[in-house]
Amino acid sequence: xxxxxxxxxxxxxxxxxxxxxxxxxxxxxxxxxxxxxxxxxxxxxxxxxxxxxxxxxxxxxxxxxxxxxxxxxxxxxxxxxxxxxxxxxxxxxxxxxxxxxxxxxxxxxxxxxxxxxxxxxxxxxxxxxxxxxxxxxxxxxxxxxxxxxxxxxxxxxxxxxxxxxxxxxxxxxxxxxxxxxxxxxxxxxxxxxxxxxxxxxxxxxxxxxxxxxxxxxxxxxxxxxxxxxxxxxxxxxxxxxxxxxxxxxxxxxxxxxxxxxxxx
Amino acid sequence: xxxxxxxxxxxxxxxxxxxxxxxxxxxxxxxxxxxxxxxxxxxxxxxxxxxxxxxxxxxxxxxxxxxxxxxxxxxxxxxxxxxxxxxxxxxxxxxxxxxxxxxxxxxxxxxxxxxxxxxxxxxxxxxxxxxxxxxxxxxxxxxxxxxxxxxxxxxxxxxxxxxxxxxxxxxxxxxxxxxxxxxxxxxxxxxxxxxxxxxxxxxxxxxxxxxxxxxxxxxxxxxxxxxxxxxxxxxxxxxxxxxxxxxxxxxxxxxxxxxxxxxxxxxxxxxxxxxxxxxxxxxxxxxxxxxxxxxxxxxxxxxxxxxxxxxx
Ligand SMILES: Nc1ncnc2c1ncn2[C@@H]1O[C@H](COP(=O)(O)OP(=O)(O)OP(=O)(O)O)[C@@H](O)[C@H]1O
Ligand SMILES: [Mg+2]
Numbered sequence: 001x002x003x004x005x006x007x008x009x010x011x012x013x014x015x016x017x018x019x020x021x022x023x024x025x026x027x028x029x030x031x032x033x034x035x036x037x038x039x040x041x042x043x044x045x046x047x048x049x050x051x052x053x054x055x056x057x058x059x060x061x062x063x064x065x066x067x068x069x070x071x072x073x074x075x076x077x078x079x080x081x082x083x084x085x086x087x088x089x090x091x092x093x094x095x096x097x098x099x100x101x102x103x104x105x106x107x108x109x110x111x112x113x114x115x116x117x118x119x120x121x122x123x124x125x126x127x128x129x130x131x132x133x134x135x136x137x138x139x140x141x142x143x144x145x146x147x148x149x150x151x152x153x154x155x156x157x158x159x160x161x162x163x164x165x166x167x168x169x170x171x172x173x174x175x176x177x178x179x180x181x182x183x184x185x186x187x188x189x190x191x192x193x194x195x196x197x198x199x200x201x202x203x204x205x206x207x208x209x210x211x212x213x214x215x216x217x218x219x220x221x222x223x224x225x226x227x228x229x230x231x232x233x234x235x236x237x238x239x240x241x242x243x244x245x246x247x248x249x250x251x252x253x254x255x256x257x258x259x260x261x262x263x264x
Numbered sequence: 265x266x267x268x269x270x271x272x273x274x275x276x277x278x279x280x281x282x283x284x285x286x287x288x289x290x291x292x293x294x295x296x297x298x299x300x301x302x303x304x305x306x307x308x309x310x311x312x313x314x315x316x317x318x319x320x321x322x323x324x325x326x327x328x329x330x331x332x333x334x335x336x337x338x339x340x341x342x343x344x345x346x347x348x349x350x351x352x353x354x355x356x357x358x359x360x361x362x363x364x365x366x367x368x369x370x371x372x373x374x375x376x377x378x379x380x381x382x383x384x385x386x387x388x389x390x391x392x393x394x395x396x397x398x399x400x401x402x403x404x405x406x407x408x409x410x411x412x413x414x415x416x417x418x419x420x421x422x423x424x425x426x427x428x429x430x431x432x433x434x435x436x437x438x439x440x441x442x443x444x445x446x447x448x449x450x451x452x453x454x455x456x457x458x459x460x461x462x463x464x465x466x467x468x469x470x471x472x473x474x475x476x477x478x479x480x481x482x483x484x485x486x487x488x489x490x491x492x493x494x495x496x497x498x499x500x501x502x503x504x505x506x507x508x509x510x511x512x513x514x515x516x517x518x519x520x521x522x523x524x525x526x527x528x529x530x531x532x533x534x535x536x537x538x539x540x541x542x543x544x545x546x547x548x549x550x551x552x553x554x555x556x557x558x559x560x561x562x563x564x565x566x567x568x569x570x571x572x573x574x575x576x
Contacts, residue, residue: 002371002373002374002376002377003371003372003373004341004369004370004371004414005370006337006338006341006369006370007337007370008370009367009370009371009372010367010368010369010370012367012372013364013366013367013368013372014367014368016364016367017364017367020356020360021354021355021356024355024356025355087354090352091351091352091353091354092347092349092350092351092352093351093352093353093354095317095347095351096351096365096368097368098315098316098317099315099316099317099340099343099345100340100365100368100369101336101337101338101340101341101368101369101370102368103336103337261317262317262318263349263351
């Protein structure tokens with residue numbers, strides 16, 4: 001006897017599909033980001049790291065690992081929702097979402113949860129790779145000061161970026177627009193968001209600029225959870241996280257109501 | 265009883281252009297309704313509004329009495345939609361796609377139905393292929409399977425047979441008839457008018473966005489076309505005189521007359537010597553003629569009198 005539940009099952013299936021989608025190309029979605037993190041760790045953490053002092057009384061390697069974890073988490077949450085929508089626009093199966101009994105909120109949450117899982121998987125890969133490097137340098141594993149706060153910042157950041165990914169992808173009219181947003185907005189924000197350096201390494205002018213970069217707060221939230229030290233207080237990081245969640249949710253909801261599910 | 269699908273004063277504008285202009289009609293339960301019209305008439309736009317792919321500019325669409333905008337989930341779960349353009353699905357296989365689609369309609373365990381559809385649409389051996397590995401006709405069949413995983417009460421087919429070979433077309437239409445017999449209401453568009461004539465209980469003709477005519481297929485043909493009577497005669501014949509006569513050649517004559525007339529009536533005026541009649545051909549009007557007539561009716565002074573002298 002088959003049961004049909006048109007209120008909740010469609011949501012479950014979309015979430016499952018989002019997860020299956022990146023599992024189909026695991027090399028591209030999980031292995032590659034893992035290798036990227038390793039390269040950063042080798043170049044900056046191990047080889048250059050000895051000569052860098054971030055002024056926070058932690059080894060540069062630990063500083064870098066905490067930043068890389070968040071950066072890969074954000075990037076992959078964003079990449080998952082945005083590429084799912086963009087490829088759906090391209091192949092036409094995004095239309096399907098409009099034709100089946102899924103509400104806008106369900107579409108948003110299912111896709112975002114899918115994005116979060118990928119963000120968290122890749123963050124765990126980065127953490128694992130980081131721990132291996134840390135162990136090889138210091139003979140012990142890096143301690144995580146506050147796991148609950150780490151979970152909050154990782155989940156919050158991943159969700160915010162998953163929503164941002166949906167927002168940008170729904171707005172984008174071409175592949176070019178999509179990659180322009182990545183190259184001109186997101187990458188700079190991430191690289192200038194304090195993954196590789198602390199405020200202490202910057203001139204006063206750039207310190208002020210950095211404080212306007214939301215990614216800076218997201219990354220420092222994670223850093224504080226892991227190391228117990230960071231450039232900005234964890235409370236302001238938490239406020240920025242919650243604010244981005246609310247803002248991005250509204251943005252997605254609005255674009256979803258207005259924009260086209262039709263293929264390019 | 266509510267009608268399966270009611271379209272009320274539906275309009276869709278793209279800027280100032282009216283792609284669908286104040287269209288109203290309803291589907292009767294268990295019928296096959298053919299929506300016909302030339303390229304760009306607004307068929308796809310109309311169907312897109314029904315499945316909410318396009319937001320209608322004004323009007324209302326009801327599915328079994330419920331507005332699609334007020335009760336989106338309930339109404340969408342009763343509709344199966346086959347788009348005109350084939351949809352690709354990236355990395356997923358035929359079987360996975362059908363599983364996802366079942367889930368999207370709320371059915372998490374649907375293997376039996378999926379197997380049935382794969383089998384019925386001869387996709388069984390292709391179940392592990394990706395969409396891009398399928399031929400055009402197979403993709404079409406996959407689209408149809410997708411639309412049927414949840415046993416929809418209403419099936420919307422937007423040119424399901426475009427680019428499909430004759431054998432497959434026939435088997436698809438057989439399947440559609442089978443669905444109709446099991447109670448599904450079908451709305452389809454096609455440019456194959458002969459097939460529409462055979463298949464559809466009722467026809468709606470849409471042109472430049474507005475619905476020009478709706479009626480039973482047989483009624484449209486009867487009302488809008490003339491029957492043709494062709495007779496082969498032997499020997500030399502007199503000059504016949506009848507208002508139904510369209511051509512006369514050495515050994516044959518051709519008559520055209522509205523379907524409500526009896527043949528006796530038509531030939532009465534000819535004063536024919538029946539012993540000279542070698543053979544008789546009666547040709548019924550076709551949907552194609554009716555269709556063209558409807559389209560041309562609006563081109564104001566286009567004379568419908570096609571009694572052009574024909575070659576013998
Ligand atoms: N997104 C759009 N923007 C502007 N005009 C559009 C858009 N989509 C369709 N149209 C126009 O609306 C009209 C109706 O198009 P539609 O696709 O509904 O035709 P159709 O009856 O399905 O034709 P066909 O038999 O070729 O499939 C066409 O003139 C088309 O150019
Ligand atoms: Mg069309």
